[in-house]
Amino acid sequence: MSHRTRAFTLVEMALVLILFGVLLGTTLPRLLSDIKTDAAKKNKNSVAEAREEITGYVLANKKLPEAAIDGTRTVAPTQIKARIDASGQPIVYILPNVNATGGALWEDDICVFGDTGLSVTGPGGTTDNVAFVVASPGQNHALDLVVAPPMVPGVQGAARTVTMKAFGADSDANPGLEFDDIVEFVTLDYLQAKFDCSDYTPEPPGSPLSTLPMDDMTDTNLSFGSGASIVSSATAGGGMGNVLSVDGTASGAVTVLNSADYRLDEFTIMGWFKTRDATVGDYEPIISRQWDANANPHNHRNFWVVTWANNTDQSHFPGEAVFKASRNIGTAEPHFNVDTDAQTRVAAPRHHDANWHFFAVTMQDTVSPKDVNNPHRATVFVSENIAQDLHKTANAVTTNRLLNRGPALGPATGAGVYTMYIGKEDRTSRYFDGYIDEIVIYNYALTDDEIGSWYNATRGYY
Numbered sequence: 001m002s003h004r005t006r007a008f009t010l011v012e013m014a015l016v017l018i019l020f021g022v023l024l025g026t027t028l029p030r031l032l033s034d035i036k037t038d039a040a041k042k043n044k045n046s047v048a049e050a051r052e053e054i055t056g057y058v059l060a061n062k063k064l065p066e067a068a069i070d071g072t073r074t075v076a077p078t079q080i081k082a083r084i085d086a087s088g089q090p091i092v093y094i095l096p097n098v099n100a101t102g103g104a105l106w107e108d109d110i111c112v113f114g115d116t117g118l119s120v121t122g123p124g125g126t127t128d129n130v131a132f133v134v135a136s137p138g139q140n141h142a143l144d145l146v147v148a149p150p151m152v153p154g155v156q157g158a159a160r161t162v163t164m165k166a167f168g169a170d171s172d173a174n175p176g177l178e179f180d181d182i183v184e185f186v187t188l189d190y191l192q193a194k195f196d197c198s199d200y201t202p203e204p205p206g207s208p209l210s211t212l213p214m215d216d217m218t219d220t221n222l223s224f225g226s227g228a229s230i231v232s233s234a235t236a237g238g239g240m241g242n243v244l245s246v247d248g249t250a251s252g253a254v255t256v257l258n259s260a261d262y263r264l265d266e267f268t269i270m271g272w273f274k275t276r277d278a279t280v281g282d283y284e285p286i287i288s289r290q291w292d293a294n295a296n297p298h299n300h301r302n303f304w305v306v307t308w309a310n311n312t313d314q315s316h317f318p319g320e321a322v323f324k325a326s327r328n329i330g331t332a333e334p335h336f337n338v339d340t341d342a343q344t345r346v347a348a349p350r351h352h353d354a355n356w357h358f359f360a361v362t363m364q365d366t367v368s369p370k371d372v373n374n375p376h377r378a379t380v381f382v383s384e385n386i387a388q389d390l391h392k393t394a395n396a397v398t399t400n401r402l403l404n405r406g407p408a409l410g411p412a413t414g415a416g417v418y419t420m421y422i423g424k425e426d427r428t429s430r431y432f433d434g435y436i437d438e439i440v441i442y443n444y445a446l447t448d449d450e451i452g453s454w455y456n457a458t459r460g461y462y
Contacts, residue, residue, distance in 0.1 A: 040167070042086030043136040043182045050091050050134045051184040053080035058110060058191050064132055066106040067093045073143070076134065085136035085182070092143060094118070094133040094162060104456075105131060105188075111197035112460035113188060120185050122164040131188040133162050138180030144171040145181050201240065202457035204270075204440045205450040209261070212422075212439040214244035220257070227252030228423065236274065236435040238356050238462035246423035248276070248284075248433025253424035262289070262420055265370065268446045269305065270360040270454060271439040272462060273432075278353045284432040286359070287439065289420040305361055351382060354434075356462035358383040358455050364445035381451055383459070437462075 057065050057079055065077035075090040076083040085091055095105060096118035105113065110131075118130040137143045146163040165172065165179040172179075204211060210221060217224050227247040233239035246252035256262070273286050286305045351357045360381040367374035422439065423432040438458060 039086060039139050040180065040182065043138060046082055046085040047091060047134050047136050047182045047184050049082035050076050050080060050093075051186060053082055054093075054132060054134065055186060055191070058131075059194055062110050062195065063108060064095065064105045064110070067095055087136065087139055087141065089137045089141055092133075092135040092137065092145075094135070094147060094160075096130070096160070108456045108460065109200075109202060110188070110191055111195060111200035112202070112457060113192075116188050118160055118162070120162045120164065120183075122183075123166045127185070127187065129188045130162075130185050131191050133183065133185040135184070136182040138182060140171075140174070140177050140180055142171070142174045142177060143181065144173050144177065144179040145183065146173050202454075205453055206442065206444075206446060208440050209264075209443045210256075210441045212256070212441075213241060214437050214439070215241045222422075223255040223257055225251040225253050225255075228254050231435075233461065236437075238274070239272070239435070239437045240458060240461045243435045243437045244422070245435055246432050248431050250424065250429075250431060252431060252433075254422040256420040256422060262441065264443050266363055266365055266376075266444050268360060268362045268442040268444065268451070269439070270358070270446075270451065272356055272358055272437040272458070274356045274435040274462075275352050275354055275432075276434040283430050284352070284434070285421075285423070285425045285430055286432055286436060287420065287422050288425045305359065356435075358459065358462075360446070360451045360455075362445040362451075381448075381455075383455065 054065060054077070057077075065079040067074035068077055068083075069075070070090045073090070074093055074095065076093045083091055096116040105116065116129050116131055118133070119126055119128045120130050120133060121127075133145075135143070135145055144165070148161050148163070162183075162185075163172075164181065164183050167179060169179045171177040212219065212221060214230065217230050225246075227249045228251075229245050230242045231245045233241065233243055236243040236245065244254065246254065269287060271286065275284060288305065358381075362377075362379045362381075364377050364379075365371070365374050366377055422436060424430065440454070
């Protein structure tokens, strides 16, 4: 008996194909969605790990790690392990640059900062004062975040906005693609809450001989004239705590007591100043020490730190900060000036401009063993503005000058002890009109890095 094998009819095959198509149509999207969701979850875990590692770095170091560079992007720093997402792409790391208070979050103590200038905008609204953003470019390997202004390698960021969209929405940065970046960010407020920043005050580097914070008129190191007063930082437009205000008259000067303590050979003087106006022609001494009324002014070691808005008579430059010292004993150089920005003339006041500026002057012996009669090197540092790095005067002749001998803060051996003043030159009619803060004096020359660290630690207050 023979049996015939029955084949599928066309109708049956059509029904099978229809059922298969229905099954595929209902399960494949779900399968692909699950695959995408799983990849997104892994990327999210990578980004969350990077966020936590960076936060941990801040808790250990009180500052953010500096970004690494990958092509046209700033990416996760080398100090953390979670630098690559689950898709094999470097995790993007976005920082503010020099911010509204001046300084960089990867250089300075985190307690110094007020507003980072970095914000994140997304479907839920805008978050300001963001300290950092980390992001995975997602499965499409294209950064869908809109960063304005854009990241620039070598520049860690800027006051900027980062815009994100809902996951799966059309990408504005990459038309035709979906937004699939995984984004995490941390605010400065969150990081500062991990520390007690409410009473934070930075400490000067090294071992100062004297610190004059100008916080109150009970300072036993100072004697205040009737035209001098202590005002709030709000009144002065900046300052660490309170600030010294001097009125541009003889009665506004402040006398530094215990002058014998300042008979120094090597030294550093640092501080902040702000003229009350930008009047061209003003010559305003910040701190000085001068001669006895009956002495030849060049017979003793005298010095002036001034900001000067007129250069017509003594080859100075408008608005510069000038360090001047005098000594005339034997073959010593009778008088010298160490001026800032001696290579560039400017038509308007540079430092004499009613804004806060940092200054530092150093005098350093260049010979061992040290002796006041050895050649000394004088250097001036000054800030153009708080948003810029500290400017070290660089002209080899007049600004980082090797002197025949060392004019110290004190008088020559056997001479009297002369008074040091803040806000005036003795025996002249030149006075400072404005604000002075945080004068720090050392009996040795600080290094460039030490001076820079103090500038970075304090400029957020100004």
